[in-house]
Amino acid sequence: MATFIFFSILIFTIFTLTSSATPDLVRSSCQHATFPKVCIHTLSLYQGPATTPRELAQAAIKVSIARATNASQFLSGLQKEVDRREKGALKDCASQIADSVDDLRKTLSELKELKRGTFKWQMSNAKTWVSAALTNEDTCLDGFKEIEGRVRSDIKRKVINVAKVTSNALYLINRLDHP
Known part of the structure; x- marks a missing residue:
């Protein structure tokens, strides 16, 4: 029985270490991020392989895609709950978040295919698309500056x-x- 428990713990430990982001990599990579606590929290929970900085960057993009997709679905669900004034801002916001999802997906695709000969070009593309996603998210919020209430918050x-x-x-x- 003790042998079974030992091997079960060993297999669980090996599975956990090979299927999630390593805590040291996450902590050291996130410590100077814009939102370090959010970075550490979200990437510590990530269940895919993330044992290199490149894999961790891909994991961060996957988290962004998931959150943006969730926000997009949330915005779509609000269409029936808002008044006319909010509807236009909501429609624009939903479109901008959908654009963010597209930009983030392009980024992930680019990061998966990094090559030595085109690395700088690919990185430029990735940075441009993520920056565009951030701009879309910021612009989405701008549409609600004049609107108050629960929906806005x-x-x-x-x-x-x-x-x-x-x-x-x-x-x-x-x-x-480097690639």
Whole structure:
């Protein structure tokens, strides 16, 4: 019985170490991020392989995609709850967040295919797309500056959450220095 428990713990430990981001890499990579606590929290929970800075940057983009997709679905669900004045801002915001998702997906694709000969070009593309995603998220919030209430604060909370993880992803991408 003791042998079974020992091997079970050993297998669990090996599985955990090989299927999630390593805590030391996450901590050292996130310590100077724009939102270090958010960076550490979200990437510590990440369940894919992330044992190199490149994999960690990809994980950060995947987290951003997931959060942006969630925000997009949330915005779509609000369409029936808002008044006419909010509807236009909400529609624009939903479009901008959808654009952010597209930009982040292009970034992830680019990061997966980094090559020595085109590395600088690919990194430039990735940084441009993540920056565009951040701009879209910021622009989304601008549409609600004149609108008060629960809907506005719910949207603001969701979009700021997306912007924080996206900003951290850009930081991690900026730290990559080779393919």
